[in-house]
Amino acid sequence: MSTNAYIKYLTQQLVEYxxxxxxxxxxxxxxxxxxxxxxxxxxxxxxPFALSMFIRKTIKK
Known part of the structure; x- marks a missing residue:
């Protein structure tokens, strides 16, 4: 993306905002x-979620 196109895009986004x-x-x-x-x-x-569930399950038993 060229510099001019990028500046044009940023300007459009700011105006919309x-x-x-x-x-x-x-x-x-x-x-x-x-x-x-x-x-x-x-x-x-x-x-990590699956491991934590497995560890909780084994600790309870």
Missing amino acids: FNLTKKERKEKRLHRKEDKVQGMSHWFGIV
Whole structure:
């Protein structure tokens, strides 16, 4: 991507952002937060979760 195209893209994004009302910006931010995957599975997959379940199961027995 050339420098001019990048600057044009950034300008368009800023203009779109500033055209939104404060309430719309807040809602957009909240939706982005809700869509994020939380926890260790985001970084390492399901393996740490499976191991923790296995360890808890063996400790209880």
